[in-house]
Amino acid sequence: MKISIAIAVFISTSYLTTAQTLGRVVTKGKELTTTSSGKSSLTNDEVVSGLREALTTGAKTAVSSASVADGFYKNQEIFIPWPAQASSMKEKLVKLGMQKQVTEFEESMNHAAEEAAQSAFDIFAGAVKEMSVSDGFAILNGGDTAATHYLREKTTPALTEKFTPVIKAAMEKVRITEYWDPLVTTYNKIPGVTKQNPDLEAYVTEKAINGLLLLISEQEAKIRRDPAAQVTTLLQRVFGKG
Secondary structure (H helix, E strand, O other), X not given: XXXXXXXXXXXXXXXXXXXXXXXXXXXXXXXXXXXXXXXXXXXXXXXXXXXXXXXXXXXXXXXXXXXXXXXXXXOOOOOOOOOHHXXXXXXXXXXXXXXXXXXXXXXHHHHHHHHHHOOHHHHXXXXXXXXXXXXXXXXXXXXXXXXXXXXXXXXXXXXXXXXXXXXXXXXXHOOHHHHHHHHHHHHHOOOOOOOOOXXXXXXXXXXXXXXXXXXXXXXXXXXXXXXXXXXXXXHXXXXXXX
């Protein structure tokens, strides 16, 4: 189904007043009209461009935040912890006096994600450009992060495929196995334990993508609510008051 207007109305309900209530959605036409707001009509191209620009802006901000030194490691929202499936391993190693090594390993995973994030923007930008708008009404009727959710659903497999070699190279750069191998070797020598060796590459890749998408979702919500975050004329036109 061709979306004629759908995605333009990322505007949060808290941002609307009675005088700015959406009056009519033209499902087959080229324009979006509003009642009482005085806002000029938007073409279908402007609506789609506005969505893509919002996601691109959000991705750029998210990547800039995550790719700096300690961008993951010191941000508790996206910090990559010890793998949950190996939690018993962590507990036993700490009891053996290896807290320092455990901490260094966690730090290395997060630094790998930071390193990989430096290459993430082009991946996200490409996904945004290729994104279909056929699900636009679902985005229109969704919540504050509906567009990011759509982006996740439509692009995660491709992002994972493209991101995995980037993560692998980053893990090699920060020498993550040098921190992990002594830990897993020590643990697996403990009598009676279940041998552990989680797929760290897949784990860090998943967590890195999730972290970036979380930051993008925060930027999406901010763009919809905060005029100061509408940093271009198109964003102001599509998401602004009028």
